[in-house]
Amino acid sequence: MIAAETEDLLRRLAPQVLGAVVRRYGNFDLAEDATQEALLAASMQWPQDGLPGNPRAWLITVASRRLTDLLRSEQARRQREDTVARWALTERGAPRPDAPPAGDDGDTLVLLLLCCHPSLSPASQIALTLRAVGGLSTAEIARALLGSEQTVTRRITRAKQAIKDSGVPFALPAPAELEGRLNAVLRVLYLIFNEGYASTAGTALIRVGLAQEAIRLARTLYAARPDDSEVAALLALMLLIHARHRARTAPDGSLIPMAEQDRSLWDRDGIDEGIALVTAALPRGPIGPYQLQAAIAAVHDEAENPEATDWRQIAALYDVLLRLDDNPVVALNHAVAVSMVAGPRAGLELVQRLGADARINADRRFHAVRGQLLEMAGDRTTALEAYRAAARVATNLQQQHYLNQQITRLQAPPGTAPHGQDLPDPG
């Protein structure tokens, strides 16, 4: 067995093993360390010695043994400190290491809910999820997040301490609480996905792995909650956006807006799977923000060229999304879609209303969309002012460069520069 296959198997088994060990011994904190050590041992031994007969049982046994050691030394330390030892070294009973993995999806769900517990900071939720559910090592997480290993270690340690202090049991929350907790999981997975697209100078092409990891986690969640429309829709949304990633970045690392992308580079399989998922989820309802966003991404992905985009449908979907979620960025995207259907003046009217919204009226995106719609409406002078305002507040060099290109183009006498299609990328 080659190392890559071992790694893939280990990553899949990681949450199952951790779930089984926590169920048996409690102590999420130390169980997580013990599981990491078992994974590490397997990654070194298996490629050499071959795969054990039951890899899952092997890992659970090794992790349990390691946990027992950890608990013993913890107990000894506590006794030394003259504290009452709280850890009982007795097993809780089920499940046995060789028990069939029937409850694995359930365990993985419980783990995800725990790692995304609302008492943790987003940064801690991300790091802990990637490690405990994704099976990534601290070094791998640090690399994926472009951060240092010490920072990641500290976040994970703090998160585990917070979970321990809160006394949250390793079990599904009460039904009344479940929906809110699941929403937190969806948000964290989408944060991980978007983090994969955030980049600093010269790193745009490096971070694809993190988006793929988010998709893997969303698949895991979908396996545990196949009937939840929002869960299916989040997976669909990620697939539909990620399907464009090869067309999204130029070789120099600059971003290419959707309207200018080479659509033959879009990943057909990802699009098909995403469309199938969201098509199945929508009629099931209840309607939610991820279903609407996935539907919008699907309409974009279905268009063979920018002109074929069904803007009427996109505008209608944004309209519904806006009613669910009063978000100014959604409102901006809605305005762009409306302008594509009913002309730039109709879109500008909507943008103008946002001019009083302090959440967005000083934002680069507000000015950039205004500039774009004003230009479409033929008002070059005011469009230039809007693009200049956008360039002034932009902090990202790629975006500044893009906006300066628009300014240069508008300053050139009419007819000398090609008119590009400069639609923002609502995906």
Next chain:
Amino acid sequence: MKYMILTFASQQQYQEMVGQPSEQPAWTQEDWAALGAFMQAFNRELLDSGELVETRGLSAPVHTRRVQFKEGVPVVTDGPYAEAEEVLAGYWVVECDSFDRATEITARLASCPGPERLRVRAYADVRPIDEHQPDFEG
């Protein structure tokens, strides 16, 4: 050992780089694209060799806020730098065997593309990171 590689640029240079003329003309599209491609390759190589710990580019100096402590009271000033003042623009933290190796990595930045007027006088600093390795304690 870990080392930090630091690069520097002024507000004017930033502006010219992202396509807005100032004292000097704006960078051409080709220069900008070449810079991006160079950085992608440079980072990819460091990542593959396992030497890259982290890297970040900083926004233009104009977005800086300076927080001064006047008799213990913080006072915030926006954009404290002069237009032509060269300030920190980005950094890499690399982990490698020796200062010489870190210097070698830094020297590769000499082939970073850009307008000739900048290339002939560009520089980068490399500094050891202050890390305490505990001595053997028996």
